Amino acid sequence: MEEITFIHCADLHLDSPMLGLKNLPASIRTRLRESTFTSFKRIVDAAIAKQVDFVLIAGDIYDGEDRSLRAQILFRKEMERLNTHGIEVYIIHGNHDHLSGKWLEISFPDNVHIFPSEVTVFEHKKNNVKIHLYGFSYEARHLYDRRINNFEKKTGADYHIGILHGSLEGNNDHSPYAPFNLQELASKKMDYWALGHIHKRAVLQTDPPVVYAGNIQGRHKKETGEKGCYYVKLRDREAELEFIPTAACLWKSVKIDAATAKNADELLTLCQIAQSGERDQGLPVIMSFDIVNAQGIGSFHAGELLEILQEDEVNDSDFVWVSSLSISESNSWNKEKLEADSAFFAELFNAVTETDAVVDAVSPLYRHPGAHRYLSELTDTEKQELAEEAEQLLLNMLNGASRG
Secondary structure: OOEEEEEEOOOOOEEOOOOOOOOOOHHHHHHHOOOHHHHHHHHHHHHOOOOOOOEEEEOOOOOOOOOOHHOOOOHHHHHHHHOOOEEEEEEEEEOOOOOOOOOOOOOOOEEEEOOOOOOEEEEEOOOOOEEEEEOOOOOOOOOOHEEEEEEHOOOOOOOOEEEEEOOOOOOOOOOOOOOOOOOHHHOOOOOEEHHHHHHHHEEEEEEEEEOOOOOOOOOOOOOOOEEEEEEEEEEEOOOEEEEEEEOOOOEEEEEOOOOOOOOOOHHHHHHHHHHOOOOOOOOEEEEEEEEEEEEOOOOOHHHHHHHHHOOOOOOOOEEEEEEEEEEEOOOOOOOOHHHHOHHHHHHHHHHHHHHHHHHHHHHHHHHOOOOOOHOOOOOOOHHHHHHHHHHHHHHHHHHHHHHO
8 A cells, every 4th residue: 555644743832922931031032932933834844845745733723712813824824835835734623722712714725624623534635545534623622521432434545544632541741631542542443643732742552653742842841852743654554653853942951959069159050050051952942940959048049049040141042041940958857757746747738738729729810800711720730749849838948947
């Protein structure tokens, strides 16, 4: 059977605002705001260079339900480039850019095929080969039903490809939208599953391939490492996958052991060494520092240290911007002993780490009329991380008070 080739990408989040970054120089802010567009242009470049048969986009093309006109226009330009080279594009919309949002509609060239809210089959032809592509777009932001049940293989094609924006059961990193398990995917007898929604790329299974492409550009400190798309070759039952990195800027998290730093100058030097180590890697970097085992330098100095590192960053082309910095001091006591010796401390630590308390603490933000529409529900992992951060802040405060 003749080979087919395609690009599988997902979670473009075009025009992502990149919120939460302090004191960014205008030039760096501009490059960061343009990074999602730059990354997608590189994906289109790869599709054209490799002369693929088609491109699959597995949801969340835009960052918000009220997709901006600018994002749509820039996206259309890339669709037109693909159209010029005879490359078809098959698109599903996800929870971020669902079909119930409000936006100014624009037209797209004939090579663009957008799946409706019901599971639909598109047919793609290459010479004498027929490919059936199956997928659906989210009709609303929150979709919890097992839409996988609506996928049914249709006879009459040589290849069958499923496109799904959803969450593998048991994954707590993202909201559990359109849940599925591997057994359900296998039962559909597809030759390839192109997945979106989870921002960390992963090959869940190789026969047939079940693949999360991940997002194309990191947007905050938790989305670290290379981002991009997969170039896929299918021939009969054999699949070959090549990851193509396309991110315009990388996010990295670095832990610094400050046990040897005797004063603030030495701690600053450790940070600058870590910063310089990323300078010549070929891509701009947004870094977060987690400083541990600090000696006599409390967490309340983190803001000052961060400002100094940001003020010293003047390289606009290959910048290494420190976006956040936390300091944990070495403790002269341990949490377990405090809990054992004092009912007060035991109750205090228990209150801090209760995830229900985390939900209660952030609930006013989710009820805010202007903010709630931009927020996804906290996952179990995010609740746990917030609880752990609260506990660490408490430990640092108690440690500082004991020395005072």
